[in-house]
Each structure stands twice: as C-alpha cells, then as structure tokens.
Amino acid sequence: MASVKTLCALVLPLALAAAPLTDEQRLRQVESLSRIHRTVAESHWDRELLDRVGWAALAEPFRRQVAEAADARAARAAMREMLERLGQSHFAIFEDDVVPGGTGGGGVAGFDVRLIEGEVVVTSAEPGSPVRPGWAIRTIAGEPLRIPPDLDEIWVRRAVLSRLSGQAGETVDVEFEDGSGRTVVLAVRRAQPKGEMASFGYLPPQPVWVEIRELEDRIGLMAFNLFLDPVRLMPAFERALVRWRDARGLVVDLRGNPGGLGAMAMGLAGWFFERPGISLGTMLTRDGPVYFRINPRRPAFHGPVAILIDGATASTAEIFAAGLRDAGRARLFGAESAGAALPSVIEKLPNGDRFQYATAGFVRTSGAALEGAGVKPDVPAPWRRADLLAGRDAALEAALHWLREPSGSR
Amino acid sequence: MASALLRAVYIVWATGLAAAPLPPAEQILDKFVEVTGGQAAYEKISTQYATAAIEFSGKNIAGKLTLYQAAKSRSYVLMELPGVGQFEQGTAEGVAWERSAMLGPRLKTGPERAAALREADVQSRVLWRNHFAKAETAGEEEIDGRRCYKIVLTPNEGEAETRFFEVSTGLLVRIDRIVRSQMGEVPAQTILGDYRPVGGILTAHSLRQKTMGQDFVTTIQTIEYNADIPDSRFALPEDVRALAAAPKP
Structure with missing residues (x-):
C-alpha cells in the first residue's frame, strides 16, 4: 500500500503554505484523531490485526502529534500515518470535497x-x-x-x-x-468530464459514465467508470442485457473502475445466473459473515462473459470480476487487479474532513482474500506501450478472440 | 435456641433481601397492550398507514419510508433513497417479497418469510400468542438507566427475539433479534422511543436500529390507523408473482 509521503510526493510536488491552526481548530483536529482511533477500535473486524499493530497504544503519540501540528495539513498527515499502520485499503481521510483522483476544479x-x-x-x-x-x-x-x-x-x-x-x-x-x-x-x-455527476453519502460528487455498444459479430460491450448512480446505470444494464440476450457474448470492461456501491455488483451479477444462492464472496464483519448473494434476474443472459481487468480495477469492481469468475460465469482478461477490496463507509469528522473506514473484510468463495492479493486474469494481456502505440488493445483482442471461438471449444 | 433464633432471623432477612418474583411474560406483554391503549383500541385497528424519515446516522444518507398494513398480514413498504433508488418489500397471499431496480425481485423463504408475515400483522401486539409459541421472562436489565423486564419470545418459526419493557411504564423500549436475509444472519438491536398517542394508541415514533456497527434511525412523521387503503396497494408485483409461480428449484 502506498505511503502517505510517497503519494504526496507525486500529487503535491510544490510545498503550499497553510494557515496556522487556531485553538478552536486545533481542538477539532484532536477530536478528529480521537474519533478515528475510537471508530477503528470499535468497528474493525480483525482484532488480531489491531493487536499486532498495537492500535490501542497509537492514540496517545498521534494525539500529541496532532496537538502540536503546525497546520491542518500536518494534522491530517499524522492521522493518515496512524491509519497507515493498518496496512489496508479503504482507510482514508478526504479533505472536505476533495476525492483522491477526483476532478478538483x-x-x-x-x-x-x-x-x-x-x-x-x-x-x-x-x-x-x-x-x-x-x-x-x-x-x-x-x-x-x-x-x-x-x-x-x-x-x-x-x-x-x-x-x-x-x-x-x-x-x-x-x-x-x-x-x-x-x-x-x-x-x-481541461474540459468537463464525460458522464453525469453522482454522489452517495459523504462521497464527493464524481462523474459517472457508462458506455454500452455492440461490437462486431453480435458481441456486446459494457464499460463504466464507477459502481455508482444505480438509478441511471442499472436500467441501462438491464436494457442492454435484455436486448443482447441472444448475443454471441459480452465484454464487461472494468479496467480503471475503482468500485463503488457493493450492492450494484450483486445487482448486475443477477443478470448472469438462472439459479439463486450464488454468492460473489463473503463480507467478514464483527457480527459474522455476510454473503454477497445475488438474485437471478429474468430473462438471464446466457452467453459467455469476458471481463477486462487491470491494476486500477479495485474494490466492488474486483468483487464483481472475481465473483463471476469463481462461479464459473466469466473469464478474466488483462492484468491483476488492485487488491483493494474492503467494504467501507464514509463519515464526517469534527474538523470537516471525511473519514473513510472499512467495516469488514472480504473473501472470495474459495476463502481467499482479495485485499492485498487482487484477482489474476485467466488470460494475461497487460497494457504494453508498444501495443498502444500500434493502436491495439491486447486485453480486448484476447477477449474477442475467445468469444468468437465456437462454443464447443471455449 | 440462639442458633434457631439466628436461623429464623437469617431466613427472614434473607427472604426480605430476595428479589421479588418476576412477573410472567404474558403479564408483561398484556400490560404493554393495556398501557398503550388497551385491547379494545387495538382490536379496532384494521389498517395502518405511516410515513417516516430515515437516516443512516453520520453517513449523510437519508430518505423516506412509506408503510401500509392491512388485515391478513398484508403489507407494503417503500423506501426511497436519493441517488440509490427505491426499495420495496411486501407481504400478501402468504408471499413475502422484496425488490429494487438495483437488486431485482426476491421471495423471502423459511424463517425470513415467517418473520415478515409476523411483522405485517396489524394486530400483532394483541395477537402475539398467534405468532409466538413461547414467552418467558428472562430477568431484569437496566437500559439507559431504566429498569426493564427482559422477555424472550420464541416464534412458531425462526429464532427467539428478546424484548425489553420498562418496569415503571410498561413500554417496549428495545428489541434484540437476528435479522435473516439471503445475505445471512446478523444481530440487530432496535431501540424504541418517543411514544405519542395516535388514534387512542400510544405509538413509538422513534426507532433506532443498530446492526453491523451502523445506526439506522426511523422517525415517524405521520401515522394513521384505519386509513382507507385500496386492496391494490398490496397486489404482488408482476415479477414477484412470476417468481412465486415458478417451479421451486
């Protein structure tokens, strides 16, 4: 997992001046640190991990760091450093409306x-x-x-x-x-991003786009950048899958998709199964296992499904890809996914920042964790600069090649 | 003689210290009916209509909920969450279902179906004996500084649930139960409060549910007993009816 310092080195190459904290602001920063520490202590599903990293003992030294921070950025950095001790994805602090990788202005x-x-x-x-x-x-x-x-x-x-x-x-x-x-x-x-802005809870508004089109040979393609905006996306998926129910195959391009609402993975998966009871994996919560079971939708799409993944396919997108693959319903093409797949929520901190924290672990139906491991493609076809310069998309080509094979040899 | 006296004193003293016997569960459940309006008032209820605000505490996620209930365990609940869409659930003709654009339609089965039908009974407060095979007083507990009787209710089908009734008022203040769905079984705690009279019935207007470490608050905005609700409100949606008619795997 990236350290805060290395990430900041890439995102913020210039040192920007920040205003010193007032006493009131300093108090809010300390309260935020305490809230973060307490929330993790009370909600983290893996108590052994908390013991291993000495979570209980981290509150005091980081509280001191935050109390002595020169400005808000330094206080935030201390809080992020404390969270980093967990070594897991989905523990993050967003500065008010700024989402990592977001569109800024x-x-x-x-x-x-x-x-x-x-x-x-x-x-x-x-x-x-x-x-x-x-x-x-x-x-x-x-x-x-x-x-x-x-x-x-x-x-x-x-x-x-x-x-x-x-x-x-x-x-x-x-x-x-x-x-x-x-x-x-x-x-x-710089231009307005494509798609329509959508948000959920404290997740800052982000552009959501979906591309649905038919490729040659009666093969459908669905690509979308986030599992968000279900009011718009789910009916669009439904219309496409009903229209393509006799298609030769389907490509779902999840490269670069960082995830979103976990329930959308179950909802979309429902179109690919006839029988109930299929699970995409299991959430491990403090209260016990919670299964990502899908509801079969009708009419189901029976054709072969190819899913494209890469190192920027994360979270809900990984859960969807791994779940369909493990259920024998899809073949994966591209490169290993990010391995950042933990169900999480976002809350507002007393200092105004937003705090994202994972509330559960997640394992595939085999019991293997996605977090830190990702899902490997069945057919490796990673991005290569030479391919891109030649106008080729190796993962899509491999997927189309497979979908065009006679069904008996697939 | 002295020891006999001491024994007698000890017996009296010990008896004096022993807790008063707990009332039987039936008495506590019936008292709840009595203090919230009485059996006659409840028996007049044939339908219930309510609207509520819902909020996932601290997550900036809020929406609204509309509930319809009628005799024969018929119910329809619509939850609307901006940005996520509508979630419907209902019971009718012995079928318990839910559906949404996100997840599609689903039939509830087994203990999950039984719980849905039980909760849909508009007369469930007075007719609890129809739904629960056993009711036992399990002790006394203090909840938020209030002494409460702890009642364990074992339904005809499904896991037992625990209800806590305030000793001084007889009001139901908390329910602990296992919530079942196709995603598994998770413990859930519902804290009831803000009782207000509606149509002669003292009704909780605040329900805070805690499950999987998260808080979900329902605040009743309007509630109406014996509202005129057309039967069509409870009709099974077409896709749900198709599922119910499909051969079982």
Missing part, C-alpha cells in the same frame, strides 16, 4: 493513464484530443514526473489524474514522449 485533461513498465503512459484519449495512446508523460506543469518505486498502479493513476485536473477551461502544460522518442509539449485544455 471540475476540469479533466481528457485522457487516461496507467503505470506501464515504469512509465506513466496514456491508455486512451477522448475524441478530438491531440494526445495519443502510448505517449509517455514526462512533466506536468513543468514538474518532472517521478514515480516512487513503492507506489501501486492504482495510486499512480489517481495521483497523475489529480495533477492533470483543475479548473475547466484552463490549460495545463504536459510534456510527452511519443513512440519515436520525440518530445511533444502540449497545453492541454
């Missing part, structure tokens, strides 16, 4: 990136963008992009997209290296 650069062979490489670009898949980013706003070696792909992507985002309509200077080793400098104009 509302504008995005219009292309996506991944960490590929040690470089941050463009994997897709919106129509009309001068940026090309396969280009590697060298600098953003004049700052060289240095990738801390211990940072996972999912965090690199979030951090880089966060640095690229800003006020819509403004430009950000980005230096790329194209496929021939030539340097390309562009003033990339």
Whole structure:
C-alpha cells in the first residue's frame, strides 16, 4: 500500500503554505484523531490485526502529534500515518470535497493513464484530443514526473489524474514522449468530464459514465467508470442485457473502475445466473459473515462473459470480476487487479474532513482474500506501450478472440 | 435456641433481601397492550398507514419510508433513497417479497418469510400468542438507566427475539433479534422511543436500529390507523408473482 509521503510526493510536488491552526481548530483536529482511533477500535473486524499493530497504544503519540501540528495539513498527515499502520485499503481521510483522483476544479485533461513498465503512459484519449495512446508523460506543469518505486498502479493513476485536473477551461502544460522518442509539449485544455455527476453519502460528487455498444459479430460491450448512480446505470444494464440476450457474448470492461456501491455488483451479477444462492464472496464483519448473494434476474443472459481487468480495477469492481469468475460465469482478461477490496463507509469528522473506514473484510468463495492479493486474469494481456502505440488493445483482442471461438471449444 | 433464633432471623432477612418474583411474560406483554391503549383500541385497528424519515446516522444518507398494513398480514413498504433508488418489500397471499431496480425481485423463504408475515400483522401486539409459541421472562436489565423486564419470545418459526419493557411504564423500549436475509444472519438491536398517542394508541415514533456497527434511525412523521387503503396497494408485483409461480428449484 502506498505511503502517505510517497503519494504526496507525486500529487503535491510544490510545498503550499497553510494557515496556522487556531485553538478552536486545533481542538477539532484532536477530536478528529480521537474519533478515528475510537471508530477503528470499535468497528474493525480483525482484532488480531489491531493487536499486532498495537492500535490501542497509537492514540496517545498521534494525539500529541496532532496537538502540536503546525497546520491542518500536518494534522491530517499524522492521522493518515496512524491509519497507515493498518496496512489496508479503504482507510482514508478526504479533505472536505476533495476525492483522491477526483476532478478538483471540475476540469479533466481528457485522457487516461496507467503505470506501464515504469512509465506513466496514456491508455486512451477522448475524441478530438491531440494526445495519443502510448505517449509517455514526462512533466506536468513543468514538474518532472517521478514515480516512487513503492507506489501501486492504482495510486499512480489517481495521483497523475489529480495533477492533470483543475479548473475547466484552463490549460495545463504536459510534456510527452511519443513512440519515436520525440518530445511533444502540449497545453492541454481541461474540459468537463464525460458522464453525469453522482454522489452517495459523504462521497464527493464524481462523474459517472457508462458506455454500452455492440461490437462486431453480435458481441456486446459494457464499460463504466464507477459502481455508482444505480438509478441511471442499472436500467441501462438491464436494457442492454435484455436486448443482447441472444448475443454471441459480452465484454464487461472494468479496467480503471475503482468500485463503488457493493450492492450494484450483486445487482448486475443477477443478470448472469438462472439459479439463486450464488454468492460473489463473503463480507467478514464483527457480527459474522455476510454473503454477497445475488438474485437471478429474468430473462438471464446466457452467453459467455469476458471481463477486462487491470491494476486500477479495485474494490466492488474486483468483487464483481472475481465473483463471476469463481462461479464459473466469466473469464478474466488483462492484468491483476488492485487488491483493494474492503467494504467501507464514509463519515464526517469534527474538523470537516471525511473519514473513510472499512467495516469488514472480504473473501472470495474459495476463502481467499482479495485485499492485498487482487484477482489474476485467466488470460494475461497487460497494457504494453508498444501495443498502444500500434493502436491495439491486447486485453480486448484476447477477449474477442475467445468469444468468437465456437462454443464447443471455449 | 440462639442458633434457631439466628436461623429464623437469617431466613427472614434473607427472604426480605430476595428479589421479588418476576412477573410472567404474558403479564408483561398484556400490560404493554393495556398501557398503550388497551385491547379494545387495538382490536379496532384494521389498517395502518405511516410515513417516516430515515437516516443512516453520520453517513449523510437519508430518505423516506412509506408503510401500509392491512388485515391478513398484508403489507407494503417503500423506501426511497436519493441517488440509490427505491426499495420495496411486501407481504400478501402468504408471499413475502422484496425488490429494487438495483437488486431485482426476491421471495423471502423459511424463517425470513415467517418473520415478515409476523411483522405485517396489524394486530400483532394483541395477537402475539398467534405468532409466538413461547414467552418467558428472562430477568431484569437496566437500559439507559431504566429498569426493564427482559422477555424472550420464541416464534412458531425462526429464532427467539428478546424484548425489553420498562418496569415503571410498561413500554417496549428495545428489541434484540437476528435479522435473516439471503445475505445471512446478523444481530440487530432496535431501540424504541418517543411514544405519542395516535388514534387512542400510544405509538413509538422513534426507532433506532443498530446492526453491523451502523445506526439506522426511523422517525415517524405521520401515522394513521384505519386509513382507507385500496386492496391494490398490496397486489404482488408482476415479477414477484412470476417468481412465486415458478417451479421451486
């Protein structure tokens, strides 16, 4: 898991001045630290882990750090450092409305990136963008992009997209290296992100998009960036799956999907099963196991299902992919997922920040944990810069190849 | 002689210190009916309509709930959560169901179905004997500084639940039970409060449910007994009816 310091080094290369805390603000910071500590102590499902990291003894030293913090950022850093001792995903502090990897001032650069062979490489670009898949980013706003070696792909992507985002309509200077080793400098104009804004609880509003289209050979494709906005997405899934019920196959592209509402995974999975009782995995809570069982939907989609995953496929998206694979209903293509899959909730802290904390562990039907392990593809087809420069999508190609095989040999 | 006297004194003293025998569960349950309006008032209830605000405490998630109940264990509950959609559940014709755009339709079976039908009985407060095979007083406990009788009720089908009645008022203040669904069994605690008279019945207007470490608060906004509710309100939705008619696996 990425450390706070390495992540900050990538996201915030410039030291920004922060206002010193008033006595009242300092009190709120200390209260927030206490709330975080108590919440984890009372809700974490793995008491052995709490003992192992000495959670009970962490309150006092970190309370002192927060009480002596020069400013809000330093106080927040101390709280994050305490949470980091757990070594688990889904324990985070968001600064008011700022979500990691979010759009900041509302504008995005219009292309996506991944960490590929040690470089941050463009994997897709919106129509009309001068940026090309396969280009590697060298600098953003004049700052060289240095990738801390211990940072996972999912965090690199979030951090880089966060640095690229800003006020819509403004430009950000980005230096790329194209496929021939030539340097390309562009003033990339930030635009409104595609999709519609959606939020849930204290999760800050985020753009949610869904792409549903038919590929050649009667194969359907569904891609979406978040398991959020079920009021819009679930009927869209239903319409597509009913329309495609006699299709040759289906591709569900979850690359870059960081998850969202866990129940949406169960709901979407319902379209792929005839019989009840199938579980996508098990939540391990303090009160006992809770099974992610699905309700079969009618008419069910009977065709083969290929799911595309990569290192930025996380949480609910991993649960969905692993669950369908383990139930024998899907084959996975791409690269190993993020291994960041813990059910969580978000609360507001006395200092105004939002505190995300996991309330349960999660294991696959085999009993194997997703957290820290991820799910491996059946057919490895990781992102490669050469493929992208050649206009190829290896994971999609592998999935289509499999779906086109005669059903008897599949 | 002295020892006999001491023994006698000890017996008297010991008897004086021993707790008063606990009232039988039936008496406590019947007292609840009496203090909240009396059997005659309850027997007049044929339907119930209520609206409520619901909130997941501290999560900035809130919505509204509408409930309809009528004789023959018919019920329909609609929960609306902005950004997530509608969740419906109901009971009719012996079928207990739930559905949502997110999760699809589902029939409740076994003890889960039994619990849904039990809770849908608009007369369940007075007719508790119809639903529970056994009721036992299990002791006294202090809840939020109030002395309460602890009653264990074993239903005809499903796990026992524990109810706590305040000794001084006879009011039901807490229910502990195991909530079943297809996702498993989780303990849930419901704290009842803010009793107010409605149509001659003292009715709890605040219900705080705690389960899996999270709080879910229901605040009744309106409640009406013997409201005119059309039968169609309880009709099984088409997809639920199809599930109910389908051959069982």
